[in-house]
Amino acid sequence: MKLTKLWFLVPLLLSLTACGNAKNQSSDSKSAKKLTDVSIVLDYVPNTNHTGLYVAKDKGYFKKAGLNVKIIEPGDNATSIGMVGANKAQFGVSYQEDVTFAHADGKNIPVKAIGTVIKHNTSGFVSLKSSGITSPKDFAGKTYAGWQTPSEEAVLKAVMSKAKVDPKSLKIVGATGDGPKSLGKKNDLQWWFQGWDVIRAKDDGIKVNYMPLRKLDKRLDYYTPVIITNNTQLKKDPKLVKAFMSATKKGYQDAMAHPKADAKILHKYAKDSDLSFLEESQAFLSANYTDDAAKWGQMDAKVWDNYTGFMKDYGLIKKTIPADTLYTNQYVGD
Structure with a gap:
């Protein structure tokens, strides 16, 4: 009799279990549907400037948000600032100078910086160690290989003029795209990022002199890169912007705490770079994203004003632009 009752209960229990599973699956399905689709456009191929974004994605910080x-x-024919400005993407990785250009001289591309990835400018001029070129006073008569942009030429003019060297004495040519190995081959100087090309050069056995821009002129300690959004997004859904930046901040804080482990996460998306190189680069960036993890992403009006003033002084823009037009810390606070 007991056995009969047990057999009678089995189909019922299975039915209830199936029902429960169906409800759970339905609940999970509804939960998945609640996720809001957003996109962020990088400024370049995946690298250690972007690790926090990939960590936030890989570890589920975005999903939890x-x-x-x-x-x-x-x-090839698109930029992050162009796509974000046209509302084809909600977020992007860009640079302080591009955000300033976006608002200069009547352009009014509706974008705003909502966080800086790195607190200080970690780029500078480099020369071969054997060249004897250790400061802008040595640039006269030399050849510089770069991107040939107006802002680049303005920086060269500024640091050479400060060193009382005629900027016209420097020959400027286009970069070959060969990276550190091209230094010293038909050019004496290049502009590198310390956490990327300087490390790559070391790994390749290339000894260089590194001249940080922020040491050459305090106005050149600008934010590069920054995370941007458009004014439409800020007005339409500030809660979404806050959620995105909170998860992003958590990703970068994670990268600061676990550089080696998070370099492995980045490697999934940056397979063209050796893992050992990414680990070296990440160790540098994790120590330089900020000097206070709790304040990652926060910016200073003086930095914006200093570089805007520099751009005006060297004819890159006609009028200065108020800092509060260009950036906000509202979305990276506690």
């Missing part, structure tokens, strides 16, 4: 984030590499 209710977001399904797509990280996009820019196309």
